Amino acid sequence: MLAAAHALIASLLVITGAAFFFIGTIGLLRFPDFYTRVHAVTKCDALGGGLVLLGLAIWSGPDGEGVRIVALIALILVSSPTAGHALARAAFRAGLKPWTREHPRQGGMHESD
Amino acid sequence: MNEWSLIPLFWGVLIFLLVNAFACLWRGLAGPTLPDRILAANVIGTKTMVVLVLLGLAREQGIWLDVALVYGLLSFTVTLVASRLLETGRLKGAWRN
Numbered sequence: 001m002l003a004a005a006h007a008l009i010a011s012l013l014v015i016t017g018a019a020f021f022f023i024g025t026i027g028l029l030r031f032p033d034f035y036t037r038v039h040a041v042t043k044c045d046a047l048g049g050g051l052v053l054l055g056l057a058i059w060s061g062p063d064g065e066g067v068r069i070v071a072l073i074a075l076i077l078v079s080s081p082t083a084g085h086a087l088a089r090a091a092f093r094a095g096l097k098p099w100t101r102e103h104p105r106q107g108g109m110h111e112s113d
Numbered sequence: 114m115n116e117w118s119l120i121p122l123f124w125g126v127l128i129f130l131l132v133n134a135f136a137c138l139w140r141g142l143a144g145p146t147l148p149d150r151i152l153a154a155n156v157i158g159t160k161t162m163v164v165l166v167l168l169g170l171a172r173e174q175g176i177w178l179d180v181a182l183v184y185g186l187l188s189f190t191v192t193l194v195a196s197r198l199l200e201t202g203r204l205k206g207a208w209r210n
Contacts, residue, residue, distance in 0.1 A: 007117035014119075018126045021160065025133045028140050028156060034148045037140075041152060045159045052126070052163050056170055059119060068178045069166060072185065076159065079189035083155050086193055090200035091148040 006059070013055030020048030033099035034091055042084030049076045123171040127164055134160040151195045158188030 027040025050073055057069040134157050141153030162185040169177025197203075 003117050007119060011119055011122055014122065014126055017163075018129055021130060021133055021163075024156065025136050028137055028153065034146055034152070037149065037152060041156050045156060049159055049163050053166060056166060060170065065169070065175050065178055068175075068182065072162070072166065072178070072182060075182070075185050075189075076162075079185065080159065083189055083192040083196075084152075086196040087148055087151055087155070087199075090196040091146075093200050094148075096146060096148065 010055045010059035013051050013058065017048045017051030017053075017055065020044050020051060024048060034096060035088060035098050038084050038088045042080050046077055046080040049073075049080070120171050123167050127167040127171065130160050130164050130167070134164075147199060151192060151199070154195075155188065155192045158184070158191070162188065 021044065024041050024044025027044065028037050031037045031040055053069050053073045053076065057066045057073070060066040060069060137153050137156045137160070141150050141157070144150050144153060162181050165177050165181035165184060169175060169181070
């Protein structure tokens with residue numbers, strides 16, 4: 001009974017995290033410009049990766065590989081928002097204009113700039 | 114605990130995440146601006162890190178977790194360095210704008 005609950009919680013966490021990864025992929029492919037893609041992707045990656053790795057850590061237990069997986073969760077939770085913020089700041093300072101509904105063609109920066 | 118094996122679920126999620134990573138590769142190849150390409154590389158790096166952990170648990174070899182840790186650190190560093198190169202045009206020296 002306890003083993004069944006263990007497996008159920010771990011597999012639910014892993015499947016939920018994979019669903020968040022899928023949502024992030026849809027956002028990366030479908031949103032209109034760079035800033036909205038950053039908005040979609042960084043949150044979904046942090047949450048999806050955190051949930052998948054949390055499920056795997058619960059499944060492995062504290063005396064197996066669980067400790068290293070918790071270190072990986074900490075790495076994802078620190079690095080994903082930092083990378084997204086650094087990238088969005090760099091793009092804004094490099095002159096990339098955000099997309100607006102009034103200027104739908106504004107979200108582009110020429111590759112030769 | 115051992116009568117419950119999650120290894121088929123791990124292989125399924127692994128293949129699902131690889132399909133997602135290849136879908137993100139399209140944004141990296143066709144993305145209209147340079148930050149889009151760097152963002153796609155970052156996303157694929159995060160997915161690959163989770164895939165490495167899943168591979169380690171599915172094959173029951175703990176060495177893959179160390180590979181995933183090093184891969185995650187390198188992916189994060191590459192994104193920061195590429196952002197800095199995009200923002201300032203240089204890699205060395207102090208921040209000046």
